[in-house]
Amino acid sequence: MRDVVMALAAPAVMCASGLYAACAAWWRRRHPAPEPWSQAGLRLAGERAVAVAEALVADEHALLVQDAERAGAKSSGLRHHERPVTGNQVAEGRSGEAP
Secondary structure, X not given: OHHHHHHHHXXXXXXXXXXXXXXXXXXXXXXXXXXXXXXXXXXXXXXXXXXXXXXXXXXXXXXXXXXXXXXXXXXXXXXXXXXXXXXXEEOOOOOOOOO
């Protein structure tokens, strides 16, 4: 039984991927991408820019969290915006050293 399923799985996947490719090509011909200078094109470009910016911020945030965990900054219990302030200066610098 297992051999029969394996023998039929490859052709089934190939047929499904071919059908998907044919439908995707038909859809692209019927619904072409908007011109880049049109309102819809500018909206799509803006959405792509926001998605790229969100991905960059998420990556940088992950790196900062990883660096903070390595440096032991989380052991103090204070976040960077909760550090005590003396006068006009932050009591601890970004890397934990005193000013």
